[in-house]
Amino acid sequence: MLSKIEQQHYHRQLILTEIGEIGQSKLKKAAVLVIGAGGLGSAILPYLTAAGVGQIGIMDHDIVTLSNLHRQILFTTEDVGKNKATTAAEKLKRLNPHIRIIPYAEAIHKENAIQFISSYDIIVDGSDNFATKYLVNDAAIICNKPIVFGSIFKFEGQVSVFNYQNGPTYRCLFPEPPSPEESPNCSEIGVLGVLPGIIGSIQANEVLKIICGIGEVLNGKLLTLNCLTLQMDLFRFKKVNYRIPKSLNSRIYDCSSPNRNLEITFKQLVLLPSEYLLIDVRTVNERQRLSIKSFLEVSSELHIVLDELADNLSSIPKNRHIIFYCQSGIRSLRAAQLYKAKFPLEKTSSLKGGLDSIIT
Incomplete structure (x- = not known):
């Protein structure tokens, strides 16, 4: 049941016939873990919070730096030096006091991935490195949880939904991680500030669709966007049968160089x-x-x-x-x-x- 204050808070969403009180109640009961509170997370988190997702976990061990602020708009200059997860949680609680927001000021790794991912209904990948993306993918497969994936590079972004209703996974598209030399990060090649906002908003949209059971989920589909030309393409891909790991210990999640x-x-x-x-x-x-x-x-x-x-x-x-x-x-x-x-x-x-x- 929604309180009168909640009904006022979500009124513009409740009057959508595709959502209504039934859909809003589904949102209230849902638990979503967002891994990464950086550029993508700065768009994902406010929209999930505002929409009324009942429990949101935020996982990020990193601190805010000045070079983050052109794209990580959850933060201000006053937040420099603070942990991203806890700082984001403080701000988001003021946006919506009707939901539960749990910050985890730590990195996801082999020893804790199963514990955290198994506790949530949907996992949103807002990470910025390949090692984390492969780790999250494999842990979600073991726990049978869907992943809403997002990735950005300079002026281009990608969104997909993996492991949804036994659908294709990240490894169906990219079986193995690239070498360190093939995977530069934002500090090396740069990124247009609005891009993570666009891609993160699309990720939040996929989460809401999954929870409410509306629209067509990006299952087995990769959406790509070039924000310079605004060209958007949708590529379909199929599930590839490969050995599902029984535990994360059987694989290496480190894209670092051996040197x-x-x-x-x-x-x-x-x-x-x-x-x-x-x-x-x-x-x-x-x-x-x-x-x-x-x-x-x-x-x-x-x-x-x-x-x-x-x-x-x-x-x-x-x-x-x-x-x-x-x-x-x-x-x-x-x-x-x-x-x-x-x-x-x-x-x-x-x-x-x-x-x-x-x-x-």
Whole structure:
């Protein structure tokens, strides 16, 4: 039963014949877990909250940074340094006091995925990395829960619904995760701020359709959107039979490179003797916006864009500790791997987490 205040709160939704009080009651009884309170989550969470989903879990271990704010509009400059899950929950409770919102200020991993996913009716994937997406997919299959999937890249986004009514899963589209070099993140390639808002809103729409039993769910269908051209395409795909894991321990959920021993932290860097050589592999525009000299006294540095590094490896001075860096550590790790492959006896490192690790 809905209280009089709830009836007023949801009035514009209740008068839709496709929803009505029966549909609104379904929403009130539903429990949805949103994994990730970043760009996608900033659109998903307010709409699910406003619609009256009875219990919403928010899972995110990350903190708010200034570079988040152009797209993660749940947060403000006053929230910088705070946990995303708990901060989002505080704001959303003011939007709708009639529902239960539970923040989990931790990352999802093999040891806790089953516990959390089994406690909810629908899982919404708002994560930003492949390791988490594959983990969530497999855990949802084990727990027999549907996933509302979303993904963004620069100006393009994707939405689908996996494992719905025994339908296709994420691995039916993408059987195995890509290598680290093939999976740059937002800090490396950028993203238009409105894109996660558009894709996240579509994800929220799919959740409401599933709960209320209305419309056509994106089951076995991948929706793609280019926000520069506004071209939207719908691709159909079929379920692929593969071995369903009995537990998550039988699989590796780590898209990181096997050459992590090449990495050096900023704290380790500042303690090194000054004989090392820094090489910035970012673009010219990135370098103009932010310099490592703002954080570190640099005695020797070169600038070689990653795309040009292979042709310039031989020009790099030898018998020195070469330290590559970029914005988030992905390109610089690739650079260190390239250099080490050509000169295996030379000492080389990549700044772990890049400049982002210093800023945050």
